[in-house]
Amino acid sequence: MNTAVAGFSKLTKEEKINWIAKEYFFNPEEGISTIKQYWNSDTKLQQLHDDFVENTISNFYLPMGIAPNFLINGKYYSVPMVIEESSVVAAAAKSAKYWSTRGGFKATVLNTEKIGQVHFMFFGEALKLEHFFNKIKPMLIASTESITANMQKRGGGITSLELRNKTSELDNYFQLHATFETKDSMGANFINSCLEQLAKTVKEEAYNYPDFNEVEKNITIVMSILSNYVPNCVVRAEVSCKVDELAENLPTSRQGRIENPSEFAEKLVQAVRIAEIEPFRAVTHNKGIMNGVDAVVLATGNDFRAVEAGVHAYASRNGTYASLSHANIDNGIFTFWMEIPLALGTVGGLTSLHPLVKIALEILEKPSAQELMQIVAVTGLAQNFAALRSLTTTGIQEGHxxxxxxxxxxxxxxxxxxxxxxxxxxxxxxxxxxxxxxxxxxxxx
CATH class of the missing domain: 1.10.8 (Helicase, Ruva Protein; domain 3)
Known part of the structure; x- marks a missing residue:
């Protein structure tokens, strides 16, 4: 292609495909046939998929599998996973079955706080801005009531609002830092709507504030946006048992068999400690965790890119990228755990639109957002255990x-x-x- 295309979005679906075939395919007829092969024969369903994104030409399918036998807080789950990588679902299922006979997984939601910020520039005295903020803070909260009313009925809404002075890092830069509770919704649209209203109110009130001079009245709103870094929306997942109980009897296979539980436990703990101190190992270590996390996040219609960004930022929160999971042996007890931030929803977005997302949530028995956080975290921990087990016994490649x-x-x-x-x-x-x-x-x- 040597020239740009004008008005591509205005072309019909057929016209888009024909243009692409003409410009890019060595065999246009074969290319068009492949694209249309993945159309859904149900035109209503296909239209639903077409409306998810822009300039749609076809559907890109990924396998949806099930990892059964997850015993979480005393309840069994069969976990739907959407992923293209071989051995991930099998590994998760193997770990789930293994730990189901050793007490299962324990999961606890530690907090569900989500964050949004209004980023703005103020050209004046910081102390005057603080006085202004303290005076109008009730007005700011009140200005969002039409947006927050339904969320408040469900026990959510804006939980705190503060002014942050960031001028030591960037001249004239301040934030309105807001925290939210969004219950079973992931809450992105809700949070962003609240932030934009807060920004509008700040600008209007500043313009009419008598103690500001003409320069100070002109607050510049740079942007209003939620944060995908949610260090206070965290879930803990863990497993533990006596070291001796790590042993297993697999008469039909010796692959990955734990014959010496004490040696296995020591090697696994050392493997985790290496990932805690060595970033090159930690990235691959955490990628394995995200194999499990992302697969369930995707199956349940949540935003895996947001989850990835937040989780990896959390892994770097102490200044060095490190392992998300941890392990120790204390008084003969082996414990393996992790805490990760997960901002998830079970209502809104694709959860009420995508037919297979609805099926996934039904398989999980229609969990609340907090229950889904626990399921997702446990799947990530199970995946990590499976990988470490392979690495410290037969090696990762044999099973893969x-x-x-x-x-x-x-x-x-x-x-x-x-x-x-x-x-x-x-x-x-x-x-x-x-x-x-x-x-x-x-x-x-």
Whole structure:
């Protein structure tokens, strides 16, 4: 493509696809066929999907799997997970079953506070601004009542509002720092609407404030926006048992089997401590946690990008990026836990629109936002345990490649008979992409 396209958003869906095919596809007919192959035959449902984002041309599918046997606070859950990576769902399910016979997972919501800020520039004396803020603070809260009325009926709303002086970091920069309780809603639209009203009221009241000179009256609102960093919207997930109880009997498989529980516990604790002090390891360590977290967040129609940003900021809160999870052995008791920030919702947004999100929430028995926080955190911890267990026993690749082999077989369009021979061969041979491909090529000669 050598030129820009004008009015793309105004084209019909068919016109968009035809333009893309003409500009980019070596085989336009095949490209168009592939795009349309993923359209839903139910036109009403397809229109619903089309309306989720702009310039829609098709649907991009990801697998939705189930990890059963999660015992959380004495209740069993089957957890829906949406993810494209091999072995994640299997690993979560394996950890869930393992811990279900050792007391299960314990989860506690520590706090549910969410944050929003009005960022503005004030060209005057900070003390005068403080007096102004203290005087109009009740007016600021009152100005949002039409927005907060329904939320207040459910026990939510604005929980605090303060003026923050940030001029030591940026000249003339101040904030209105607000905290919110949004109950079962994630609350992004609610928070942003409140903030924009607060900004409007501040500007209007400043203009009419008699103690401000002409320069001080002209407060410059830079932006009003919620924060995805929610260090006070935190959930704790943990498992624990006697070290001896970590042992297991798996007569049909030795993969990842914990034969020496004391040695296993010590190695796992050391693996976690390495992730606590070594950022290069911590990033991969936490990525494994987010494999579980994101998969459930996505399945339940929540914003996994916001969760990712907030969680990784939390992992850096002490000045160095570090492990989110922790482990210790105390008086013969092994404990594995983590605390992570999760701003989630079970009402509003896609939760009431996407059919599969509704199904996911039904499978979870229509949890509250706090219950969903617990389920998501536990899934992340389970995923982390599974990864550490593999790393400290057989190594991560053995189990992963056994799952990944299906992707290779699909890529080479193997037949049922070929699949059987290939899988039989690699039961006792090391799996790698090149080894599988070579075997397929030799098989077909």
């Amino acid at each position: 490649m056994k799952m990944h082999i299906n992707n290779i077989l699909n890529q080479y369009q193997t037949t049922v008979d070929e699949r059987k021979m290939i899988k039989n061969h690699f039961e006792n041979n090391t799996i790698s992409h090149s080894a599988v491909v070579t075997f397929i090529e030799n098989l077909r000669k």
